[in-house]
Each structure stands twice: as structure tokens, then as C-alpha cells.
Amino acid sequence: MSLVYAGTCCHAPGITSRGEQADPEIRKQLYEAFDRQRQAIENAHTEAIVMVSSEHFANFFMDNMPTYAIGMADEYEGPIEDPDWLKIDRTRIPSNPDLALRIIKQVLESVDVSYAQEWKFDHGMAVPLHFLTPDYDIPIIPVNINCQNPPFSPLGRTWELGKALRRAIDAAPEKIALIGTGGTSHWPCTPDSGKINEKWDRKLLDDLINKRKQDLLAYSDEETYQQAGPGGYEIRTSICIAAATEDQTGEIWFFEPIPIYSTTCCITTLYQK
Template identity: 30%
Template sequence: MARIAGGFILPHEPGIFHAPPERWSEGQRRVRAAYEHIARRIGELRATTAIIIGADHYVLFGPGCLPAYLIGTGDISGPYERFPGIDQGAILDHRGLARHIAQHGREHGFDWAVAKSLRVDHSIGVPARLCALPNASVTGVVPVYLASGVEPLLPMRRAHALGGAIRAAVEAWPGDERVVVIGSGGISHWVGLPEMGRVNEKFDRFVLDCVERGDPEPIMKLSDAEVFEQGGNGAFEIRNFLCMMGALPGRPGELIAYENGPEWVTGLGFAEVREAA
């Protein structure tokens, strides 16, 4: 029987790649160390599959198709962006589990959009390449995209409920899988706006505190207008965290790192949510 082995939140900030390692700041070194810590923990959990929840940045689907939530059920590659030291080729997929999640969802009130071939962007590609695929135990990635960056946005509670649907589908899968769920996104950031570069640490800490306490309710009570005011349009990506939390309901989290230095345009939060023993 398949089971959820653990969960993580992390950013997909590409700024780590803007300079060679010998020129990294101390903040960049701490961020890379946080990615490496999560990679080690995924290995220690003996995870076989990583479900990575990313944000539609309006570059994959464009104005002609804006799915509320989408799962990759076939070939995966990417990220399509070129980053030094990061492969852009094929990504190991688990199309059997992905198709099962989509079908299980349809049978239980969650009408997934599917992509039978998907070239992912950095919101999936960075965590896949830096955290999941370095582990020999991981034999497949399942990419999930939420409408968490481009309006119309997936409602907060629906994002959390979708995580619960993912958990139910995983537990109904007959294979022997140990699955980690990764919510990938920045916290406060103002994308393409005059405030770009601004970070609201108070808001970031509020979100991270909810993750640490395993309590999504205060986040779900926020309106999109409140999120925008306090965290900018980039903070809509906290839906990805909520989805992960929905897959590990009520489980407390442990903060790994938080950074908001001048190297970044967003607050960066890394945390692990542990499954009950």
C-alpha cells in the first residue's frame, strides 16, 4: 500500500543560479544548504515518489488555457529555463500514480486537468532537480500545477482540499510507494510591480508559523485582497503550501530556514512537515 511519508515547503527562486558558487553570498550558501538538507531528508525518508506542487506563471499554458489544477500524466522534462548546472532533459515520471490520482479525483469530486506531455518550469524543475532526483530511491516525479499565480485563482480552501484528495488517492494506490509532497513557492513578493524587491517578513513569518503549527485555517481565512496587500501578487503561491498541508492534515512542521536578503526578490521559507509515525 502506498503512503505519504512526509512533506516540505520550499521556494523555487532561481536567484541561486545567478552567480557561480565561488561568488555566492552567505545568504546564497544558506539557501543552497537548505535545498541540500531537504534532499537528504527525502533520502532518509526512503521516498520513491515526489509529488511537486507548483505555480502556473502564465508561461506554460498562456491565456488560451488556464486550468484550476493540472497534473502531468505522461512524459515530463525541464525546467525549460536554462540554469547553470541544471539539466533540462527528461525527468523521471510516475505516470501510473499520476493517472490514478487524476481518475481517483474524478470519482470523488475533483475534476483534474491533465497534461500527457509536460515541459515544466522552475517551480517544478528546481525542487525536482535539487531535492528529489539526487536520491537514488526516487524513481518518479508527479508534477501538479495550481492556479496560484494567475487569475482566476484557485480558492484557498479548494487548494487545501485538493491536498486531501491527493492523500486519499495515494492511499488507494495498490503499489508500494513512499510519497513526499512538496509545496513549491515564494512567500511575500511583488512580481513585475513597482514594489518588486520588497519583502514583508511579518507576513512571511505568519505563514511559516501556520506551517509549523500544522494549522492552515488562519491562511485560508485571508482574502486574496489581504494576501495581495500584505504579501504581493507573488504570495498567491501560498496555495501550494496549503495543498501540501492538506495532504498531511494537522501535522506540525519544522522550520529549516528563512531568508529575505538583497539576493532575492521574495521571502524564502523552507520547512518539513512530518507524517505521523
Template identity: 55%
Template sequence: MSLVFAGVTSHGPGITARPETADPVVRDAFFAALGSMRQQLEAAKPDALVVIAAEHFANFFMNNMPAFAMGMADVYEGPIEDEAWLKIKRRDDIPGDADLSKRLITEIMQTVDVAFAEEWRFDHGISVPLHFLTPDYGLKIIPVNINCQGPPLTPLHRAWAFGEALRRACDKVPERIAVIATGGISHWPATPDSGKINEAWDRDFLDRWSRNDRAALTAYTDAETYRDGGQGGFEIRTFIALAACAGGQGDVQFYGPIPQFAVGCTVGVMDIVEP
């Protein structure tokens, strides 16, 4: 098989912008888990890293909002946020692989409609995880966006179908592919409730994710998610796609609510099994 690694992590901008404000015990445990995830990723020896994210109107807006989109370029740029604030240096030479992207997209299109873009500006949704997992950009990056921002949102069962299609595509190329999904879980960004975290809801979702329970993962309604997980909770779509892609059981290596980062911070790795 060509899928060699699958994992999930959070991407809140506060993780790099204001780490000194968080409880050092919880923060350091989170950062240690990210360090361990980097080691596991490197040990898998991937040729490319697919990042399934929920971007924040950096490339797509309501005049053009695809349910799924993938980058198809040899070079990307980012992050778009002010580097003095996000504390990640902006680069315009982040390596991609247009040919590999095209082959993956072509296969995914057999079952799932996916848009593609030859230009892509990373925001914190991709840049924060990369800062910890491949800070020297030693891997070719293939960005993926699932619409978690502009209603009507991508249905959860379609996020699952996308993950299955991505897995088939990965297994048809000779390159060794790693996939990570980044997102919430519960958070209420850019609202008066910013910093609120629903730990019980998060842990219930992670239990479903760890069991890779398709029925339970796709059972949420958007109204329930908005009520219990905030508008940031819509990003569960990325975790669901990753579960479908990997196919195995998940190991939550860290979970902790960190209000200063405005999100329930998560690091998890999923077993890869034959479809």
C-alpha cells in the same frame, strides 16, 4: 500509509541563476537547509515525488487555465528557461510515471475536479527545487499546478480540499509517495518592486503553516495577499495544499529574506499524521 514525506521550499529563479550575489552567510544557511531536506527525502525512500507548484504560463495560459492540473506522462522536459541563465541543464528525459499519475488523478477526481496533461514542460517553479532535492532525477516526478497566476485564482479552501484529496489518493496506492510544495512566500517578481520582501507577513504565514491551522491559513483574501505579499504571495496555495495533505505540525528549518533571490526563502518539513 503511502505518504512518506511532506515538505515545502521556495523556487525563485535567482536561487540558481545568481547565487553569488546573495549574502553568503544567509545563502549558505539556505543551501544547507536544502541539503538537509534532500537527506530527509532520501531517508524516506519514496518511489515517486509529487511536486505541487505554481507554474508561470509555461503550459497554461488565459485561454486554458485549470484550477488544478496534474501531469500524466512517463517523461517530462525542462526547464524551459535558458540553461545558461538559470544554470540548470535542460533535459527531455525527466522520469515520470503515467500509470501512477492516472491512479492518483482517478482518486482525486472523486472529490476534486483536476485537469491532466500528457505533456508538461517544467519551468523554474519545479526545476529549481529538483536541482537541490534530486539533482540526478533519481525519483519519478509527478507535477501538479495550482492556478496562482490568472484570476480568478483557485480559492484557498479549494487548495485545502485538493490537498486532502491528494492525501487520500496517496494512501490508496502501494507506492511510497513524497510530496513537496514550492512557491513564495512574499515576492513581487517582474515588477519595479522586485526584491521587496515582507518578512513580518512571511513569518506570520509560516506560524499558521507550522500549526497547520486550517482556519487561519484559508482566511486570507486575495486583496490582502496582494497588498502584503505581492502577486507572488498568491503561491501560498501550494503550501496550504501541502498542509492539508500531511495533516501534522510543520517545522520551518530555514527562513530568510534574500532580496537577490527576490523572495523570502523557506525550507520546511511537515509531520504526516492519519487523516
């Protein structure tokens, strides 16, 4: 039936692993925003979620790094991290390989994607899923964009991936939600971890919800690294969703810099049917 909901959310592992260390009121508001997004997905009678994330060297390595990859497994397992540390139980996540194959074929009409029949979800998928499908009862089709190690895809190509995903989703009879995760400023695994560039994050979110294509495509990797740290390369996941939903103005449902989670936590809705 096509796209029924699209949005973005944060996936910082600190949200669950050290969740209790944030201001309790701020944490409550973040969890309520996640719950609002969960309800929007459920209210749309979503039959599958296409989740665009940036995994962190858990599956894809420098020996063979796909720029874009789509999963086509029967099911997935996650989180790959220590569940006691991430505070998310390891579980099996169902998928829909038939739908995944149709999406991959449609995307290949215009964008070269790799595909994967095995994939262990790291926090980039596991944290959003923990909040958005806590019973793991909605099939997930994972999409990965290399945001870890350059050379990266030019943002214009990432935009085309978003357009291709939208065409593929709209060609499917299933009701599908599209979620992008990650992309605000953060400096993970560096001495600057915990640093946040709120001004940069606000501009990015404003560009995203208003689908300012030219502004979004003007972010350079060099400036992003300077202003938003190596974690900023993950803007590709959000820009992909903005491209897929260019026909609607979005809304910010949550925005709050939370240094103990090492990033600004954001939740947006970029499309509703």
C-alpha cells in the same frame, strides 16, 4: 505504502541564476537546508515525488487555464528557461504515468482536476528538483495550481485538493513524498521586485507548520496582493500541503529574507513518517 514525507520549499529562479550574489554564509545555509530536505526524502526510500507548484505561463495560458492540473506523462523536460541563465542544465525528468493515473482518478472522486500528457517544467519545478533530486532518479508527478491570473480557486477548495491528494497518496502502495513550492511575499517582474514583507512571511510560515486551517483559509486575495505582492498568490501551493498533513505539526528548517533572490527563502517539513 502512502505518504512518507511532506514539506515546502522556495523556487525563486534567483537562487540558481544569481546564486553567488547572496551573502555566502546565508547561501550556504540555504543550500544545506535543501540538502537536509533531499536527505529526508531519500531516507524515506521515496519512490515518487508529487510536486505541487505554480508554473508561470510556461504551459498553461489564458486561452485555457486549468485551476488544478496533474501531469500524467512518461517523462518531462526542463527547465524551459535558458539553462545558461537559470544555471540548471536542461534534462529529462522521469515520471510514473501508472501512479499518476491512479492519483488523478482518486482525486477526481472529490476535486475536478485537469490532466496533462505534455508539460515542460519551468523554474517552479526545476529549481526545487535541482536541489532535491540532483540525479533526477526519482519519478516526479507534477501538480499545478493556477496562482498566476485570477480568478483563482477559493482557498477552501485548495484545502480540499490537499486532502484529496493525501487520500490518493495513501491509497497507493508506493512510498511517496509531497512537496509544495512557492508562496512567500514577492513582487516578480514588477518595479518592486526585491521587496519582501518578512512579517507577513513569518505569520504564514507559523500558520503553515501549526496547520491553522481557519487562519490559512482567511487569507484574502486582495490582502495577499497588498501585503505579499502578486507572488503571494502562490500560498495555495503551501496551503495544499498543510491540508494534506493536517495530522502533524511541522517544522521550519530555513527562513531567511534574501532580497537578491527576490523573496524570503523557506524550507519546511510538514510531515514525516
